[in-house]
Amino acid sequence: MPGATRGATAPRSAPIWSSCARPRGCGTRPRCTSISARRTSSPDATRRRWRRSRSRSPDLRAELETIGRPLSDIRGVVLTHGDSDHIGFAEQLRREAGVPVHVHTADAHRVRTGEKPKTPMGPARPGPMLGFLAYSLRKNGLRTRYVQEVVEVADGDVLDLPGNPRIIGLPGHSPGSVAVHVPAADAVFVGDALTTRHVLTGRTGPQPAPFTDEPEQALDSLDRLAGISASWVLPGHGAPWRGTPADIAAAVRAA
Numbered sequence: 001m002p003g004a005t006r007g008a009t010a011p012r013s014a015p016i017w018s019s020c021a022r023p024r025g026c027g028t029r030p031r032c033t034s035i036s037a038r039r040t041s042s043p044d045a046t047r048r049r050w051r052r053s054r055s056r057s058p059d060l061r062a063e064l065e066t067i068g069r070p071l072s073d074i075r076g077v078v079l080t081h082g083d084s085d086h087i088g089f090a091e092q093l094r095r096e097a098g099v100p101v102h103v104h105t106a107d108a109h110r111v112r113t114g115e116k117p118k119t120p121m122g123p124a125r126p127g128p129m130l131g132f133l134a135y136s137l138r139k140n141g142l143r144t145r146y147v148q149e150v151v152e153v154a155d156g157d158v159l160d161l162p163g164n165p166r167i168i169g170l171p172g173h174s175p176g177s178v179a180v181h182v183p184a185a186d187a188v189f190v191g192d193a194l195t196t197r198h199v200l201t202g203r204t205g206p207q208p209a210p211f212t213d214e215p216e217q218a219l220d221s222l223d224r225l226a227g228i229s230a231s232w233v234l235p236g237h238g239a240p241w242r243g244t245p246a247d248i249a250a251a252v253r254a255a
């Protein structure tokens with residue numbers, strides 16, 4: 001979570017961006033969630049619908065309570081790509097709270113259906129693999145609710161959401177993988193274009209993510225991050241990257 005806009009000190013009108021930044025983060029939450037202070041037109045109705053089902057999303061409920069914001073402040077979800085472990089509660093938010101879900105056009109089919117090419121699993125160790133499976137089970141990751149309606153975005157788009165997030169295409173992990181740069185939060189969310197903890201081996205440090213469609217293309221895409229100015233670089237799995245965006249490509253190639 002970018003600290004600059006989080007918590008009780010954040011101005012009520014400021015956009016707040018959220019990302020799982022747990023050191024072992026490997027769950028099923030959407031990795032890029034826009035939460036703004038602007039209310040929707042009927043917050044009571046939204047709350048009523050959500051209350052009926054919120055037990056299915058304890059992580060979101062806990063996070064909203066931590067930052068002191070109501071559900072009706074959420075204006076949009078931006079998915080970094082369409083893999084099932086990055087969809088999380090997006091469909092539940094869309095269906096029950098009317099929150100639009102954004103994803104790159106090239107991953108729109110994947111996020112609607114779960115269909116994706118088979119990729120070699122690569123290296124794995126039993127402990128981390130079982131840990132990832134257990135975490136997924138706890139978070140309903142094996143019963144993914146695919147997103148029935150999406151707002152399609154493209155490389156270079158600046159979204160009409162709080163903080164005006166900009167989409168940076170990073171094809172390779174999937175054709176529609178993107179980074180989401182939010183200057184207002186001084187953060188860039190890079191999804192599985194970069195991982196700092198391999199979910200199948202437990203190895204930490206910058207490295208390519210497993211289950212990548214086109215590994216060579218994914219490496220080439222990392223060069224696109226070089227020109228971004230952001231103090232927070234937040235991967236989909238693992239701890240925040242501690243260097244600058246310009247250092248990422250070389251660090252992953254050296255891994």
Ligand SMILES: [Zn+2]
Binds near residue numbers: 083086173192
């Ligand atoms: Zn992925």
